[in-house]
Amino acid sequence: MSKCTKRKLRGRLWTTTKGIPMHLIVDGKPIDIEADPEMPLLWALRDLAGKTGPKFGCGIAACGACTVHMDGTPVRSCILPLREVQGEITTIEGISTDGKLHPVQQAWLEEQVAQCGYCQAGQIMSAVALLDEIDNPSDEDIDNAMGGNLCRCGTYPRIRAAIKKAAALKTAGI
Amino acid sequence: MRAFIVIATSAIMVFAMATWVLAQETQTPATVDAAAGLPEWEKIYAVFSHPRCANCHVEDDHPRWSGAHYGKTRFHAFNVQRGIDGSGLGNPGLRCMTCHFETNSAVLHGPPGAENWHLAPAEMVWFGKSSGEICAQIKDPARNGGRTLAEVAEHVRSDKLVGWGWSPGPGREPAPGSAEETYQAIEKWAAAGAPCP
Numbered sequence: 001m002s003k004c005t006k007r008k009l010r011g012r013l014w015t016t017t018k019g020i021p022m023h024l025i026v027d028g029k030p031i032d033i034e035a036d037p038e039m040p041l042l043w044a045l046r047d048l049a050g051k052t053g054p055k056f057g058c059g060i061a062a063c064g065a066c067t068v069h070m071d072g073t074p075v076r077s078c079i080l081p082l083r084e085v086q087g088e089i090t091t092i093e094g095i096s097t098d099g100k101l102h103p104v105q106q107a108w109l110e111e112q113v114a115q116c117g118y119c120q121a122g123q124i125m126s127a128v129a130l131l132d133e134i135d136n137p138s139d140e141d142i143d144n145a146m147g148g149n150l151c152r153c154g155t156y157p158r159i160r161a162a163i164k165k166a167a168a169l170k171t172a173g174i
Numbered sequence: 175m176r177a178f179i180v181i182a183t184s185a186i187m188v189f190a191m192a193t194w195v196l197a198q199e200t201q202t203p204a205t206v207d208a209a210a211g212l213p214e215w216e217k218i219y220a221v222f223s224h225p226r227c228a229n230c231h232v233e234d235d236h237p238r239w240s241g242a243h244y245g246k247t248r249f250h251a252f253n254v255q256r257g258i259d260g261s262g263l264g265n266p267g268l269r270c271m272t273c274h275f276e277t278n279s280a281v282l283h284g285p286p287g288a289e290n291w292h293l294a295p296a297e298m299v300w301f302g303k304s305s306g307e308i309c310a311q312i313k314d315p316a317r318n319g320g321r322t323l324a325e326v327a328e329h330v331r332s333d334k335l336v337g338w339g340w341s342p343g344p345g346r347e348p349a350p351g352s353a354e355e356t357y358q359a360i361e362k363w364a365a366a367g368a369p370c371p
């Protein structure tokens with residue numbers, strides 16, 4: 001093992017070399033993997049299941065870039081060990097249906113929300129969860145739901161506008 | 175005569191009811207042994223007022239963060255709140271369980287975890303309260319989840335989220351003692367008449 005790889009692995013709490021068989025449902029499809037139960041879900045999604053939509057930002061649930069849904073509840077996949085995964089996982093790659101964008105994705109496009117885009121998969125997953133529970137969120141509802149999703153590019157005003165547009169699109173059945 | 179019996183019976187019933195309600199409210203046995211009870215209360219207060227417990231027993235909507243790495247005690251970051259429905263489970267789109275799972279993150283500053291992570295109901299307020307105020311609260315079924323003191327003790331001993339206070343994960347100071355020791359202290363304090371300072 002090179003010095004560089006050793007350095008990267010030091011402090012990691014799971015191993016990539018030995019695993020046990022596990023069965024996940026991701027974006028509606030069954031996925032069989034072999035992984036260390038301590039491995040965070042994000043690693044399994046990106047490295048083992050090929051779902052690179054969720055992003056790694058901080059690794060300590062402090063930025064929201066890795067947000068996916070577990071049975072509809074948003075979770076920070078960078079910190080959720082595989083042994084605690086119970087229920088179906090939905091990533092940004094699984095929210096459109098029949099080739100049609102989810103209203104939140106459509107609104108994001110129309111409002112041109114993204115700048116660098118790195119945080120946006122997580123932003124969208126939190127916004128989807130918010131609109132699943134509140135049809136027409138106020139500014140306060142949006143602040144309450146989105147406070148854990150950081151954007152270094154400062155796209156917050158456009159995120160707010162897009163959530164309101166998505167609410168309207170959803171209500172109109174678009 | 176009949177009217178007198180009816181009135182007397184009613185008066186006895188009202189008196190009995192009032193006594194029962196008072197007993198339920200205060201849960202204080204007839205005799206109070208302050209010398210035996212107060213030292214036990216001090217052990218209980220040291221736990222209940224400790225940041226691992228009090229930071230989520232708040233009157234307002236904001237859980238607190240505190241500890242060596244935080245400087246002074248502060249609101250939980252990310253605009254985390256009790257929840258507009260009052261559930262203590264957070265708000266739609268950002269639930270407590272978005273980040274707090276069933277076990278502690280092993281990473282410093284990673285989110286701690288225990289089963290059913292949530293804020294205590296607002297009436298069970300410990301954060302910023304005096305020893306006497308917490309003592310009165312814990313004896314009041316209207317503000318302790320409708321529990322007898324025996325049930326409070328059992329809750330402290332067996333609830334997984336309460337138990338987290340003694341094993342809070344890396345970088346956090348645990349509450350003093352243990353769940354079992356706190357259970358024993360509550361039992362002894364209750365047996366001594368549950369005196370408050």
Ligand code: FES
Pocket residue numbers: 055056057058059060061062063064065066067076077078079
């Ligand atoms: S990478 Fe998961 S919250 Fe930052």
Ligand code: FES
Pocket residue numbers: 114115116117118119120150151152153154155
């Ligand atoms: S768009 Fe760049 S971090 Fe959010």
